[in-house]
Amino acid sequence: MPSNRRHFLKQLGGLAAGFGAASTGLSFITASNDIQTNANALGNNDAAAPLFFTISLAQWSLHRKLFAKEMDNLDFPAVSKNTYGISVVEYVNTFFKDKAKDEKYLAKLLNRCKDNGVKNHLIMCDGEGDLGDLDVTKRTQAVENHYKWVDAAKFLGCTSIRVNAYGAGGSEEVQKSAIDGLSKLGEYAAKTGINVIVENHGSFTSNGEWLAKVMKTVNRKNVGTLPDFGNFCIKREDGQLWGTKCIEEYDRYKGVAEMMPYAKGVSAKTHDFDEQGNCIETDYERMLKVVRAAGFKGYVGIEYEGDKLSEEEGIKKTKALLERVGASIK
Template sequence: MNRKVFLRNASAIAAACAVMPAWGKELISAKKSFFEISLAQWSLHKKLFAKEIDNLDFPAITKKEFGISVVEYVNVFFKDKAENTQYLNELLKRCKDNGVKNHLIMCDGEGDLGNTDANARIKAVENHYKWVNAAKYLGCATIRVNAAGRGTATEVSDAAAEGLARLGAYAAKEKINVIVENHGGYSSDGSWLSGVMKKVNKSNVGTLPDFGNFCIRRDGNTCAEEYDRYKGTKELMPFAKGVSAKSYNFDDKGNCVETDYEKMLKIVKEAGFNGYVGIEYEGSALSESEGILKTKALLERIQKAI
């Protein structure tokens, strides 16, 4: 391109920008956020267990009440429906009708993937196959599992790595990710769980850092030993395929009391993460709906700031 043509084109672009509507200029100048907001179904677990709402209601509630278009299921709320195509088709219809995307299924109660007994571990791995298949059917990208087990830290680490590798190999055939949450015990030790990920070394096996689940040992209802949540999140982020924004209580400025969200989300951003940050409200001072909306507002505020 010669200088004359370049100047003519530049002038045309400048003229177009001059008459462009304000909203158009905002779209061009707006920076793209490094994360999108999803809703973890556990945020509504009280209403679900009380039968006030049903799993099939979740997509519509997520979109209509909270203005969120991506959902994360918990398998306990449709535990016997993983292989029921009629039910899954109805769930897909509800999603389509409400413009909602299925992202992941959180899987509990299917056995310990870090069980040091080989036969029990293999059984646990195989128990998760149906959830891999259900995730594929629903258009999810991921299932969340637990790396639990009994034994020494090294014994459970080796067992969990083997179990996750086995499940990961099955899930890879369906192009589904398998991710582990810091969910108590050894898994809430960021160094331990990141070490397991290094042993597994599979592209579709990763982590789901949860801002609030860093209690390694409990004494009744009290956490007797807690891992540093910021250090732990930083250690898990290199393997993260999702993030769980846990919240309980809020101050009068709308900030989460337990976690510095700005500090945490900067850690997430600096890790190069681009994906979904799922709201998981577990507080009791507010209703579930109020807690979800407070968490969403906090995420959106920090999303714009950083």
């Protein structure tokens, strides 16, 4: 997920936690909670050749427009479908952070999806506390802060919420705390059929081996990973999560391979492209072969995060790259 999102969100505190499960009475909520099914049943790619995955669009790809108020969260489904031909979307809670328990707003958003033939996949959750906090009181609060997003995801027909497994301390200490936090949140989410998935998103979470051990120990069917093709910096100058120079990076291909057995979605990160339309920082043929080898047939979400191209150009180039390379991998 976005390499600079933490910078935007560091002032966001935990919002009021826990409310009763949201109403699911709307008859058109029919989304499956198991994305490891045939990709053809999940949505449509406007590609010339069939892919082994289904393309979705991560809302962070449009974060500049959203922060500038040039686009509203309610517009996202229509923009995804009508501008990019993508019918599966991934939200970021930052852009409707005060609406998690607002059923009227969520119903309006769901109607926008229905009107445009768009399916909701997940909500990326930031600013709700650290699920790997060593302080049990703060960790419990972080778990409970996510309840409302689990309920909102259920209301919207999503399969998952993406969370962070941060914590300040040693590797083993944070790992133990993250296992506890994810286990408790996973238990709550299981009641609604929602997955809790962790992205490689900085610090220990960008160490594929570390995160795979967390998943193996949690050992819950609805707790998994969201491998991101980028975000493998495990140590930055001044100990920051984002914004400063990376001084230690985990091998991205090894990391994705380690996370894929637990993957319930994949994030296709791009920044820059060469003249042939290839991603400069990631070998997409090599990476998609890693994804394919794991037997994955779910959603691969476009997350363009570059600044040399416009958001629109970057999204379209990433989509074209996924379609071209994805169609060549059997």
